[in-house]
Amino acid sequence: MADNPHHSDKHRPAPSDHLSEIDRAAYGDDSIHRIHQQLGREKEEPTEGFSQIPIVLLFLFGALVFWGGIYIANHSAEFRYDIYDPDWKPGFGGDQTAAAWDPIKKGDRLFKNNCAACHQAEGQGVPGVFPPLAGSPYVVGSEDRLVKILLRGLSGPIDVLGTEYNGNMPSYGENGLGWDDRDIHAITTYVRQAFGNEAPPITEETVARVRGEIASKSTAWSADELLSAHPLE
Amino acid sequence: MSPLLSFFSSIDPKARPGIPVKVQLSEIDESMRTPSILFLSAAVCWLVIGSFFALVASIKLHSPDFLANVEWLTFGRARSAHLNAMAFGWANNAIFAVSLWIMARLCKTAVRHGGLLIIAGIFWNIGVTIGVIGILTGGLTSVEWLEMPPQVAPILAFSYILIGVWGVIAFRFRQLGHVYVSQWYILAALFWFPWLYIIAQTMIFIEPARGTVQAITNWWFAHNVLGLWFTPVGLGAIYYFLPKVLGRPIYSYYLSVLGFWSLALFYNWAGVHHLIGGPIPVWLISAGIVASVMMVIPVIVTAINHHFTAVGNARATWASPTLRFIVFGAMSYTLASLFGSGMALRDVNVVTHFTQFTVGHAHHGVYAFFTMVMYGSIYFMMPRMLNREWPSAALIKTHFWCCAIGIGIMLVGLHVGGWIQGMMMNELTPDGNPKYTFLEVVHALVPWLFSRSVSGVLLTIGHIAFFVHFFWMLAGPKISRYREGPTLLLDSIRGEGKAG
The missing domain is CATH 1.20.210.10 (Cytochrome c oxidase-like, subunit I domain)
Known part of the structure; x- marks a missing residue:
């Protein structure tokens, strides 16, 4: 009690009756009366009973814990850090990233999220503004030319399949959205093989080579620039 | 007395001769009065402010033109301002008032330096105000539940420690042997919150963890605050x-x-x-x-x-x-x-x-x-x-x-x-x-x-x-x-x- 002198002297109870204890509290008659108006109606400080826990809970919680154990056993992938599939079982192999990589699937998703707004879901484009991708020689033709368009964008008039278009395509290279070689590989391969196009895929190596070749260029291409380097086939 | 010994003597369950419980309670209520009223006033004000942001954010979701030209009240900011005004303004102030008061009552320990509690409470609310203004002016982070600019974290953390410590002090000098269930919850919470907040601030902003560990930390924090x-x-x-x-x-x-x-x-x-x-x-x-x-x-x-x-x-x-x-x-x-x-x-x-x-x-x-x-x-x-x-x-x-x-x-x-x-x-x-x-x-x-x-x-x-x-x-x-x-x-x- 040496470290807790707070109540010790001030409130030491008198040996006799209850009232004199209260008299010794640090209040005058008036405030005691006022406070007791408040506290007189207040019930005692809370206490706890000691009823037994209902036995049925034991079974319920036992069942829960059992389920939890089974669930962990079936969906923890042996606690490997590199497994993301909850239904993975030993023997499935671990290198999911290599097995799951499909440029068409990835390209499909990239296209829907980035390209379809302008070039439209079926690659048909919008007359006068956004050129079509279906059957376009810029898509199914020179690999380098297509990769260059992706990496720097394209602005100004362009003639596609006999129709004039005038719009802007953003860059997906270092000066734009900054896609890596793999994503460029996926999107170019996808557009060359979707919408009825049947051109061969463009590899990551090709993308990396073209990226190196145009490293010094920082603006969007014009159609003339592209055609002087890579004439239409 | 050595610290260890005094600790053990303080948890000695033997009943102490005391004054009637209700007189003690009235004294405790008196000692908690000013800090509690301060916290509660702030809490009630934040409740109304937070409701305003909530309404703005809610209306924008079905009528996007509503206040569309007010930069301070774009959806992202209004929604985050709502969350932070409610979580750190209303909820925390209410918690400080309610939990410290219950703790003091159950421990039969009056607060002895209420002035410090008041100063800490003022600084806490200054921190929240700066944080909410920071969110409205576009300084918000992209981390849910921690949108306030990270610069206010030290103010909040230090004010919290100065506030929360009173609950711990009350518990340390408590009377009577039996520790009631409310005291367990409140004492534990007083330690859990600073741990959550400081770890989350450290691992996300001060010394950012790499990769998905940040997201894990973020949701560990956000869910555990609740x-x-x-x-x-x-x-x-x-x-x-x-x-x-x-x-x-x-x-x-x-x-x-x-x-x-x-x-x-x-x-x-x-x-x-x-x-x-x-x-x-x-x-x-x-x-x-x-x-x-x-x-x-x-x-x-x-x-x-x-x-x-x-x-x-x-x-x-x-x-x-x-x-x-x-x-x-x-x-x-x-x-x-x-x-x-x-x-x-x-x-x-x-x-x-x-x-x-x-x-x-x-x-x-x-x-x-x-x-x-x-x-x-x-x-x-x-x-x-x-x-x-x-x-x-x-x-x-x-x-x-x-x-x-x-x-x-x-x-x-x-x-x-x-x-x-x-x-x-x-x-x-x-x-x-x-x-x-x-x-x-x-x-x-x-x-x-x-x-x-x-x-x-x-x-x-x-x-x-x-x-x-x-x-x-x-x-x-x-x-x-x-x-x-x-x-x-x-x-x-x-x-x-x-x-x-």
């Missing part, structure tokens, strides 16, 4: 006020023990269920799911304990402003937690994730449970600290009904709307593409989002009633009503000596 800070204080308050007002003991000490330790054991794991389907090791998610389901244990245990304590006292419960709110909160805790366990299951989560269902669930826990319990606590505390009665039973009823109906509409709207949203987003055509475009899903949601704005208006009316009532009681002329007895909500019970 589970290891709001929840234990809310439960501590229910455990205090339910038996206190009814004058009955808590049903079972054993259930209290089981409920507390199973909460402490399981909750900490549960936050990862926000990352189901995300690129983190699958065992971690599975562990989070199992822990979320195991939360059924503390929830059922607590529900039984509260139910058997209150059962048979429906009339007294309904008459007391404190219990009307507290029992509403306790029932919501059970329901919200069971929903939460269900939402953690992968098959359910695949529908509810990224939908309004989750938003509804968050309000189920934070509002229908936690906030309602805090209202109830404040209705009990204020008359004791001010020695006057709540001026108007009508305002209390307005507050209760607006909040109860408002949150009810919101929960139905967001849960049903969110489920529809999730089903629509997941529905595929036979060739494996999404059946509905994003805009179609948005259009289908509009009526449900509108119902949320309606509920927001009701809640705001309730909050304003509470605000007016609170400051009327605080600033109004001292009413002599204390001689007439407590302000109760049923006329026939008035004057029977029930506690408010």
